[in-house]
Amino acid sequence: MYVVVAYDIRTDTKAGQKRLRRIAQVCVNHGQRVQKSVFECQVDELQFADLVRQLRDVIHPAEDSIRIYRVHDFSKRTLVSLGREIGIDFEEPMIL
Template identity: 40%
Template sequence: MDLLITYDVETTTPAGERRLRRVAKVCEAYGHRVQKSVFEVVCRDADKVKLVAELLDIIDPTRDSVRIYRLPANALDDVEHLGRARTMDPRGPFVI
């Protein structure tokens, strides 16, 4: 499945800054960063369940927001892109 993940983590405290780094690290483990707080992810259903669980363990639901958009099949293959070129193929090899 193709996902677009966006997040907004409150960073006015040291704890918020740590949550932000942890959320980014989890997202980097599953997909490609396309903007500061935006990731494109290609994964299986089981991977999405793990991703959501990991994010829920990190965020403060009263202060932070994570949005996961499930896109139509292969939607990331047909992204209209303006500006600096995409540096990674969302279906290409993914090395951690």
């Protein structure tokens, strides 16, 4: 399953800046950063539940917003990318 995570974290406090780092880390653990606060992930149902749970544990519900979009039928037509590109094609072999 292909998932897009977009977040808006209030960072005018130290606590907010800490949440931002932790939320970004959770996303890095599950996928690929494609914009400052947008990640794309290829996960199964278990990993998806884990991702949502970890994000829910960190977020401040009244100050932050995280929107997680599941895209089941991901194809070449799903994404139109304009401008700078920092995404990686998941099908390509990852050179570690």
